[in-house]
Structures are given as C-alpha cells and as structure tokens.
Amino acid sequence: MLKVISHDPKPLSWWYEQYLLGRINMAPAYQRRSYIWSTWKRAHLIDSLLNDFDVPKFYVANFVEMHVQALNKERKSYAIIDGKQRMQAIFDFFDGTLPLNPSFVLDDAPDLKLGKFTYVELKSKFPTLARKVEGFVPTVMDVLTDDEHKIEELFVRLNSGEAATGAEKRNAMGGPVPAIVREIVLHPFFQKKIRFDTKRMQEHNLATKLLLIEYRQGFQDTKAAKLNEFAEEAKRWADEQPEDRLDLGPFGAARDRVYAVLDALSPEFHERDKLLSSAGQIPVYYWLARERPDLLPELHDFLDELTVAIKDLIAGERLQPGRADPELVSYYTMSRTTNDQSSLENRYRILVKRLQAYVGPVRGRRRAV
Template identity: 40%
Template sequence: MFVVRPFQATTLSWWHSERDQLDLSPPYQRSPGVWSSTDKAYLIDSIINGYDIPKFYIADFSYVSSNLNITGKPYAVIDGRQRFEAIFEFLDGKLKLNKNMVYLGDEPVDISGMDYFKLKEKHSKIAQRVENFNITVMSVITNREDMSNELFVRLNRNKPLTGAEVRSAMTGEVPRLIREISQTNFLTKSIAFSNTRKQSENVAAKLLLIEHRGGFVETKKINLDRFALEAALTETEFSLSAERVKSSLTDAFHIFKENDPLLKSSGVIPVYYWLTRNIGIVNLRDQILSFETFRNASKNHPAVVAYNNASRSTNDPLSYKLRYEILKSYITNDGNSLKLEQDIPGILNLAS
C-alpha cells in the first residue's frame, strides 16, 4: 500500500501541541542541527510576513497499523524535520527572530530580535499569525519502507544530501546495521567531530565494510553505496561482522576519552579501530598521543613524512595500511624512533 493525500488543515499551534505524537527521527532523517539559527529564524520571518513555505510530508499511521511505526507514534516526518524543529523552537521561546528582520505588515513595528513570548507580550496579533498559520501537510499511508525512503530521497533530490543520509534511507540489512553501529557509545560520545550530517553513520559504514572484507579496502562513497546495497543482492551474513565491530568499539570506548581530541577527524577512526581490534592494549591512547607528539616534533623523520603523505587520501586502502603499520611499529617498539626508521622500508613494501 502506498497512498499520498492531503492531511487535514492544521495550524502550527496544533502541531506544537501534538509534537509528542510526531516522530522527528525516523532512520532516513537528517540529524538535528543542520539548519543554523539564522536559517530557522528566516523561516519564522516568512511565516509572519505571509510567504508560502514548502509542503510537509508525514508518514500517517493513524489509519492503519504498520511495521514501519517503530516508535508507536501516529505520525513520523518524511520531509520537513528542520522546519518543524524551527517552529517548535520558536514557540518554545528558544529561538529569536533575526536582528535584521523587517516586518512587512501595515503597522510599522520593529519586532526584530524578539522571541515568541516577547512577541506575544508586545504584539499579540503578530504572534497569532504564527500560531494560526496553516501549513500544507501531505499524509503518506504505507507499510512499504522502500517507498517511504524513496519518497524522502526524491523530495530531497535537489538538496545536497550526504552519502550517509542517502544510505540511511536505503532498506536492507546493511543500512540497518550501519545505523546500529552509529549508536554505539564510541560513535556518540567519544568522537569529537560534528555529527550534523550523519557523519557517524558514514564512519560506521566504513568500519563495517572493512570488518566484513577482513582488511583495509577503499571506502569512498561509491564503495559504501555498493556495500549498502549488497545485502539485497546476496545471501552473505552481515550481522556477525557488525557484532565484531560493536565489540571492538566497546573496547575503543574504554580506551579513548569522551569527546576525545584525538578523534577530531573522522578519517583516522578506521586506523584506530584496526589498532584496537588487533592490539587492544590498555594504554593504546597514550601511545597514539605519544606518536602525535613525536609527529609534530619530528616532521622530517621518514615515518612522519610517510604518515603525513598517507593522511592526504584517507579513504585509500594504501593510506590505511601505511598509517596502521607506522602506528603499530611505533607502539610495539615503545616509541623508539630509530627502530621505527629502520622499519620504514619494510612498511612501505608491505603497504604497497
């Protein structure tokens, strides 16, 4: 079943009052925080000044039960999450209008920089424009995950979706396992890079691919996309690989700190993951930190030169192998730079 039809006429205040019935985070959705405060306030500006805004699309589970309804809520956002969040933030008093906003109504008033409660206090009729603003909502009634996800991708076709966002909208075992891995403590608490565009899912896809292949492989977008589709085309078992990834990430969570400065770049995660998986010593973080100190102080050392050159192509299998072998040599030799220099010819030969 797949039916798209207009939802009943509803105001912003109605959706605000019913927001606990709306799932804003189904698997295919972008992570929160993609819009800046300026972008959010500009949407409220458009509403106040009477401009049209795009349609919202929701999965409507209020008519028939569906196995897609994983939260038990009657509605789930397919397209419009950022807009709903901006509206809810404003009506909660957490978002202020932009300071350069110009009210285009007949009455010449300055409402720039006001939050909702200040606006309601000073200009209640203008506040009511927001409360009573009718939005166009399309109700999607379906029990087919592939159709719901395809609708999300189609609606966002002219928007710059990341590879991780598109893969998250795919059906099948691999996208599901990628989402599970991205929710581990290591990828929610230890990383220190932004996750506003599902970057943690992108890392999770790389780790699952590397684990499933049994070694470093190319992890560019095209390879990750093919891997995400693989479950639908083969009988290969992926859950065992995912369990190994989650087990190693549990170890990594106890090795690294929360919001760890060593994890500011997503490009190093597969290398650190492979070290955790294969070495897994308790002081691994201290050893990596020691190498970074050595790397900053000895830029002409052949191992540092090789490591820095490899770091320019983070998704390349040769880059992964070189960085891993250099770090492994440094760690197993207790930071002996002379021994590391002696190992470099063998490392370069092994990586190639």
C-alpha cells in the first residue's frame, strides 16, 4: 500500500528541533543517490526564504503514523525521502555552519549588507529576518507505506519530469554538467545583470561555456558540439564513480571557481546592463575577472568607451574605408565569431592590452581606448 498525505503544518524551527532530538533519519537505506549541493546553492535556498520565494515540497516517511520495522530499523520518527539537500541546508544554517552567500541581497532592503551573515548574527542584529526563516512553514508530505519498492517508484515519479521541460537537449543529458549549469544560472549575475534574451535557455548555454573554460582552465571552442562533448565527458566520469561518492570531483571544483569569479564580476555591472546584451562577449569579461581582477574597477567605464569607439569605427569605415584602427577592426571582426577559441583568446589579449593603456601606469590616469 502507498498513501501520501499532507503533514500537519509545522515551521522550520519545529523540524530543526526534531533533527536535534535525533528523530529524523537523513540517510535511510532507500534514499536515492544524490550529489552534494555546492555551498553557494545551499545558501541560495536561505536567500529564497528571506526573499519570500516558495520552496518545493518535502516528502518524508512518517513512522509516527505508520510504524514499519523493516523500513525503520533506526527507530526514528521520520525519514527523508525527497528534499534531503534542502532540509540539510536549512539545518546547517540554523547550526551556524552555513552563512549567507557573499552576494546576498535582501530585495526589500537592498542597502543592508547581509552577505556572509550566519544565523546567530542575523538573530542578534536582525531578529525579524531570523524569525522569517524560523517561522516558514514548508509543505511536507507524509508517505505512508510498508513497501520499499513503492518508495523507489515515488522517487522516479517525483523526478521524472525534471528533464521534460522543453529545454535544450543538453539540459536533458543527465550527469553533472546540466545539474551544475542549473545552479550557476541562479547566480545574481545571471538573474539580475545579463540583458540578452533567455527565452530559449541562452543563459544555460553561456553558463556551460564558462564551466567548460574554467574546467579546462583556458579558452576552448565553445560551439554546441563541444559543449555536448563536455557534458558527455562529465556523464561518463560520473558513471564510473562508486555509488557512495556524492561529490562532483573536478567538475564541482570548476563550478566553485565559476561562482567565485562571478562574485567578483557581478558588482561591476548594472542591473540589466546594456553592456551584457551580447552573451558572446561575456566569456572574455569572465576571463579578465579571473586573470586580472586588478583591472576590474575600470572595466565598466572602459567598455562604455569601447562601445562608442566601435560604433565610430563602423561609421568611419563606411566613409573612409581602410583608415580605422586595425586592432579595433580586428576586435570587432572577431566578435562576430564568438565561439572560436582563437577569437576568444585574441579578443581577450586585445581587451587586456587596451584596458591597461586606459588605466595607465598610475591608477586613475586614463587614456583613450
């Protein structure tokens, strides 16, 4: 038999208390294999709670309502079935081991500097916000069954719709890369700063490019075929790992480096910045933030002037062909082939050279782009 019913509404503070009392089995034998979330993604869940976003349902085996010895050898009141990563992130926040992301912004009070705050600090300085997390009432579904196979089938049914979203083929490949990309596009850089169209998941495409470049630690061809090969490579790697391995190895490490670079790059751009209207330019800006963070404070003003210079270049070529700055012509021409490794490398080289000249030998002294 299988019965799924709503649990009596209880706030997160109540569930945390059950956890502290040892009444929740977070890793029952029938828990499906799931990779550990990155620290950034776990903290992003707390971000969602503080900014009044909803979170998906949790599913737990309720042994208070239905005691089944075969499924409850640990003699707990509850066992997590679906939502383990989310539940653990919440408990870690209450424990003080999971601070808010450095880039956290409270939408109702964006001027408050709350990045890296722990639960204790939040409770001390902004108790109303702490109570918002404590008092949040999640939707928890009780699963009543005496058949472990029914739980396994429930796993499949709960997650079978994840790939059937109408997204690009790569998003449905499985393995680490699509999952990581779905995390990366939650970063504020993608959520608030980019300006290009995302109706056909172009932001996923860009995030995959950044992940590939970071994983290889250098510019690569980023055409669709190469991105697909990268996703397949990661899937093969994951398939070869032992069942008890939960981390994402080198792919997880690359993901974490992407977060760190985006944390540095994002503050340099405005919300829905016109300079981020073209996804094809962003890998070059990303690599500059990674390799030359010392130049970042001047990047936005420089790109503003570079945009004007390119418009003047185009207009000048029409009037006086062949008299324009050849290096700037080269940069503009290569910008039309955004996915070629050589284009990325040469655009980066030109960008750094001209940005250095713009900044000048003494910070604050600027020259024409």
